[in-house]
Amino acid sequence: MKTSKSGKGNAVFAVSLLVTLLTAAWAICSSSSFMNFASALYGFLSKDMGGLYLLLIGGFVLFCLFLAFSRYGNIKLGADDEEPEYGAVSWFAMLFCAGMGVGLVFWSVSEPLAHFLSPDGIEGGTGEAADFAMQATFMHWGIHPWTIYAICGLAIAYFSYRKGEKNLLSCSFIPIIGRERVRGWMGKTIDIYVVFLTVMGVSSSLGLGALQINGGLSYLSDVEYSLRVQIAIIVAVTIAFTISSVSGVDKGIKMLSNGNLLLAVFLAAAAFLIGPRVEIVNSFVSGVGSYLSGILEESFKFHLYGDNSWIINWRVFYWAWWISWGPFTGSFIARISRGRTIRQFMIGVLLVPTVFSCIWFAIFGNLGISLAIKRVFSLDALSEMVATPETALFTILNEYPAGAVLSVIAVVLLFTFLITSADSGSFVLGMFTSDGDENPSTKRKVTWCVVISLLAVGFLVTGGLSSVQTISLGIAFPFLFIMLVCCWSLLKCLRKEGKTYRNRVERKL
Numbered sequence: 001m002k003t004s005k006s007g008k009g010n011a012v013f014a015v016s017l018l019v020t021l022l023t024a025a026w027a028i029c030s031s032s033s034f035m036n037f038a039s040a041l042y043g044f045l046s047k048d049m050g051g052l053y054l055l056l057i058g059g060f061v062l063f064c065l066f067l068a069f070s071r072y073g074n075i076k077l078g079a080d081d082e083e084p085e086y087g088a089v090s091w092f093a094m095l096f097c098a099g100m101g102v103g104l105v106f107w108s109v110s111e112p113l114a115h116f117l118s119p120d121g122i123e124g125g126t127g128e129a130a131d132f133a134m135q136a137t138f139m140h141w142g143i144h145p146w147t148i149y150a151i152c153g154l155a156i157a158y159f160s161y162r163k164g165e166k167n168l169l170s171c172s173f174i175p176i177i178g179r180e181r182v183r184g185w186m187g188k189t190i191d192i193y194v195v196f197l198t199v200m201g202v203s204s205s206l207g208l209g210a211l212q213i214n215g216g217l218s219y220l221s222d223v224e225y226s227l228r229v230q231i232a233i234i235v236a237v238t239i240a241f242t243i244s245s246v247s248g249v250d251k252g253i254k255m256l257s258n259g260n261l262l263l264a265v266f267l268a269a270a271a272f273l274i275g276p277r278v279e280i281v282n283s284f285v286s287g288v289g290s291y292l293s294g295i296l297e298e299s300f301k302f303h304l305y306g307d308n309s310w311i312i313n314w315r316v317f318y319w320a321w322w323i324s325w326g327p328f329t330g331s332f333i334a335r336i337s338r339g340r341t342i343r344q345f346m347i348g349v350l351l352v353p354t355v356f357s358c359i360w361f362a363i364f365g366n367l368g369i370s371l372a373i374k375r376v377f378s379l380d381a382l383s384e385m386v387a388t389p390e391t392a393l394f395t396i397l398n399e400y401p402a403g404a405v406l407s408v409i410a411v412v413l414l415f416t417f418l419i420t421s422a423d424s425g426s427f428v429l430g431m432f433t434s435d436g437d438e439n440p441s442t443k444r445k446v447t448w449c450v451v452i453s454l455l456a457v458g459f460l461v462t463g464g465l466s467s468v469q470t471i472s473l474g475i476a477f478p479f480l481f482i483m484l485v486c487c488w489s490l491l492k493c494l495r496k497e498g499k500t501y502r503n504r505v506e507r508k509l
Contacts, residue, residue, distance in 0.1 A: 112365030152330020
């Protein structure tokens with residue numbers, strides 16, 4: 001187990017903390033100018049670079065599939081005889097909770113409804129629009145986002161566990177720019193950028209989660225929907241994920257993730273039983289078919305002279321959002337994937353979460369779409385649900401038997417998902433700012449726990465949460481090119497190792 005020497009990583013920690021706090025001070029003290037800058041930056045990137053987002057993310061999907069089914073798939077992320085550190089269920093639970101937990105609950109009803117009401121190029125509120133809603137949602141929560149995580153995770157895991165480098169994304173640049181430059185200012189700049197991107201992504205997601213928990217509590221009880229309650233929620237979550245983070249991966253994150261997965265499966269199964277079961281099954285089958293048959297076309301779909309507003313507002317937005325979570329989720333997946341082969345890694349990271357996400361959205365999406373088709377709600381009411389995703393799930397569940405019970409379970413699940421996401425985030429930040437130490441100090445982890453929570457509270461107080469989300473999408477753009485270098489570096493090393501690995505296997509035989 002590699003550890004860093006005392007004092008290492010302090011420069012990255014100090015500078016990244018300073019940059020984060022200065023950015024937060026700008027967002028809190030001058031929210032209007034920060035919002036204007038964030039909007040202008042993301043507006044330029046999404047409109048002028050939208051095609052590049054689609055091209056590169058689509059290319060990354062093809063790259064990951066190539067690695068999974070190529071001769072390099074048998075290469076282990078560790079020694080040739082090393083076994084996986086975690087069992088399959090715990091491994092999947094941890095990567096899934098770190099990658100998408102809160103988002104699945106937050107958008108479970110509102111996103112499919114949004115696509116149903118305002119699809120791209122067809123009439124809203126129709127059966128065709130319902131089919132489109134499932135295909136689009138599966139696209140946004142399927143293989144593509146997990147491809148981003150997979151490339152980041154594989155780069156860190158391969159160079160750390162296979163090549164003996166540090167658990168830092170910058171180390172994947174060694175085959176391209178050399179070890180000395182990576183150890184110098186170039187490598188530190190990459191690490192500082194990765195830390196900053198991670199902090200912005202995790203803190204904004206913590207704020208969003210607090211909004212939805214508050215929305216659920218206020219819908220189910222007399223708890224007011226207010227800033228005071230949201231701050232109290234963040235404080236409670238912070239105490240919980242600080243305790244979990246201090247406990248370490250094996251005790252805290254692993255146990256919570258296993259519990260989250262069981263609770264999520266129970267909630268989905270219960271929602272399926274009380275919901276329109278035939279429509280859910282048919283929608284899942286049809287949606288998966290449309291998703292798989294059109295995945296290549298949809299990956300690179302961008303109108304040359306037509307209206308690209310839907311693609312920019314949804315697809316490019318999502319790709320940028322997943323990129324902003326790439327360093328954090330990828331590095332955590334790397335940390336828990338030691339001992340697995342590249343093929344096991346790719347299949348597990350890409351396919352298993354995709355299948356679960358499709359099942360999830362088929363269930364909860366059709367809870368809402370079924371009511372929309374039956375005209376239980378007016379178009380204005382449905383539009384309001386889409387505009388307030390923090391309460392949409394609870395509004396829809398209230399129309400079904402035992403909906404109140406399931407709403408309570410959903411609130412609990414949101415709470416625990418927030419804990420595991422923030423817990424994983426503070427762990428990764430501690431590792432990034434401790435020179436890649438696999439077991440960062442408790443002090444370093446607690447520091448990032450506090451920073452993440454204070455930022456989330458500050459953004460909620462000033463109403464700057466949306467601007468922080470927007471700036472996160474903007475600053476994520478350069479990470480596309482870091483991912484390109486990771487692919488280049490991996491391919492360069494794997495081509496060399498493929499020959500020596502094959503020779504070793506032949507000698508053993």
